[in-house]
Amino acid sequence: MRLDTKHIGKFIKLKELDPIAEEVKDAHTMLEKGTGPGSDYLGWVHLPSATKKTDLSRIVDTASSIRDRSEAFIVIGIGGSYLGSRAGIEFLSPDYQRKSCRVYFAGNNLDPNYLHNLIDEIGDREISVNVISKSGTTTEPAVAFRILKSLMKKRYAPKELKKRIVFTTTKGKGALSSMSKKEGYPCFYIPENVGGRFSVLTAVGLLPMSVAEVDIKSLMKGAADMESACKSPDIKKNLPYRYAALRSLLYRNGKKIEIISSFHVGLFFVLEWFKQLFAESEGKDGKGLFPTTAVYSTDLHSIGQLIQEGERNIFETFLKIGKKEHDIKIPRTKDNVDNLNYLSGKGLDFINQMAYKGTAMAHADGNVPNMAITIDERSAYCLGELIYFLERAVGVSGYLLRINPFDQPGVEAYKKNMFRLLGKPV
Ligand code: PA5
Numbered sequence: 001m002r003l004d005t006k007h008i009g010k011f012i013k014l015k016e017l018d019p020i021a022e023e024v025k026d027a028h029t030m031l032e033k034g035t036g037p038g039s040d041y042l043g044w045v046h047l048p049s050a051t052k053k054t055d056l057s058r059i060v061d062t063a064s065s066i067r068d069r070s071e072a073f074i075v076i077g078i079g080g081s082y083l084g085s086r087a088g089i090e091f092l093s094p095d096y097q098r099k100s101c102r103v104y105f106a107g108n109n110l111d112p113n114y115l116h117n118l119i120d121e122i123g124d125r126e127i128s129v130n131v132i133s134k135s136g137t138t139t140e141p142a143v144a145f146r147i148l149k150s151l152m153k154k155r156y157a158p159k160e161l162k163k164r165i166v167f168t169t170t171k172g173k174g175a176l177s178s179m180s181k182k183e184g185y186p187c188f189y190i191p192e193n194v195g196g197r198f199s200v201l202t203a204v205g206l207l208p209m210s211v212a213e214v215d216i217k218s219l220m221k222g223a224a225d226m227e228s229a230c231k232s233p234d235i236k237k238n239l240p241y242r243y244a245a246l247r248s249l250l251y252r253n254g255k256k257i258e259i260i261s262s263f264h265v266g267l268f269f270v271l272e273w274f275k276q277l278f279a280e281s282e283g284k285d286g287k288g289l290f291p292t293t294a295v296y297s298t299d300l301h302s303i304g305q306l307i308q309e310g311e312r313n314i315f316e317t318f319l320k321i322g323k324k325e326h327d328i329k330i331p332r333t334k335d336n337v338d339n340l341n342y343l344s345g346k347g348l349d350f351i352n353q354m355a356y357k358g359t360a361m362a363h364a365d366g367n368v369p370n371m372a373i374t375i376d377e378r379s380a381y382c383l384g385e386l387i388y389f390l391e392r393a394v395g396v397s398g399y400l401l402r403i404n405p406f407d408q409p410g411v412e413a414y415k416k417n418m419f420r421l422l423g424k425p426v
Contacts, residue, residue, distance in 0.1 A: 001373065003239045003373055004371060024235050027399035027400060031045055043191045044194050044201070048223035048226075049224045059216065062188075069163060070126050074105070074106050075104070075129075075208045076145050077131070080195065081199070083200075084200025084273050085204070087272065088200075088380075091266050092214045110140055127152060129145070131145045131167050131176060162186070165185045167188070168207060170192060195408075214380055219381065227392075246371060250315045257314040258316070260291055260316075262318060271293040282397065282398055285402075287402075296356075296359060308363065321375055322376045322377060332344035360372070
């Protein structure tokens with residue numbers, strides 16, 4: 001992986017990094033020794049190296065039996081219980097939806113049209129579901145599961161249901177754990193000390209990805225290699241820490257919004273996961289960078305104007321893929337009626353890269369500092385590296401903000417009102 005900071009130099013001088021480098025070292029100690037806020041939720045820090053081969057094999061075996069008996073596999077979950085697996089599946093298995101067992105996502109909203117259309121599309125296909133909720137009490141997935149379960153009960157005998165419903169939750173806590181005990185559904189347990197948005201490298205993210213034939217062993221290897229690359233607290237040697245230090249300095253210099261963008265459409269849900277990880281971790285105590293996402297070049301024709309010339313309170317982090325995959329050459333035409341012959345023989349990938357370079361330069365010229373995180377290629381290994389890179393970066397970045405990056409008390413506010421309006425018994 002690489003972190004390209006060429007378009008930051010004009011905004012941050014090297015010596016400005018010295019004091020923050022010391023703060024990063026303190027943050028590193030807090031993560032490693034568990035001496036900072038939220039230390040009960042540091043299970044993710046050594047999760048990649050601590051995950052046993054047998055745990056991964058159980059996930060792979062369950063995924064394969066789900067695939068064998070299903071034409072529609074529905075992942076029910078929201079926030080950290082859903083975005084990571086969707087990111088992995090959409091990035092690494094884009095052709096998966098053409099295969100015999102399709103993956104669907106439910107329980108991430110309360111829109112009846114969404115669930116109606118999903119049920120309609122599934123029709124009489126053979127279904128399996130994975131209900132994912134760390135707390136086992138979240139309304140959106142609970143409601144979706146109740147609806148889908150009643151549909152499945154009409155089709156399958158109780159014995160068959162036990163092969164088609166899998167839970168991922170906390171042992172001994174919440175409705176899913178007790179339902180699994182009472183009704184006998186198989187269960188994967190999420191370690192107590194791994195919070196929702198940091199749980200993508202547990203069964204939360206790994207089981208759905210494995211059903212979609214993502215190589216989860218290679219994903220975990222990438223994450224474990226990034227974990228060992230993070231041993232040094234030195235921002236010169238530790239890429240996630242350098243990224244955390246730079247974004248924190250930019251924030252302290254008035255850049256309050258981070259646009260996480262990419263010229264690769266397949267990264268759309270990776271950007272969404274990235275956004276959630278940082279927003280829910282950092283936005284508290286009246287502080288925090290506001291992360292938003294953009295996929296280019298389409299969004300250059302949407303928010304591009306604002307980025308170039310709007311209020312100068314933004315910086316940008318591009319997510320890039322180093323190795324070219326598929327390419328399509330621009331054909332030459334005799335009449336050149338569209339005046340595109342100057343591009344003939346060139347690949348779309350080259351044009352896309354020039355669009356990136358032109359945009360990065362233009363944004364820097366327009367006083368939008370920008371940097372680029374590049375993964376080597378579209379592969380499970382590289383996604384694993386990236387996931388751990390970003391987890392480590394947000395842990396340090398949160399500590400640089402002097403907040404607890406591992407809780408999310410603000411998420412409760414809307415729920416309280418909603419439950420009161422719905423008349424939930426107290
Ligand atoms: O990161 C988090 O903790 C949240 O985004 C949760 O993942 C989300 O609220 C879903 O919670 P649960 O898994 O308990 O249903």
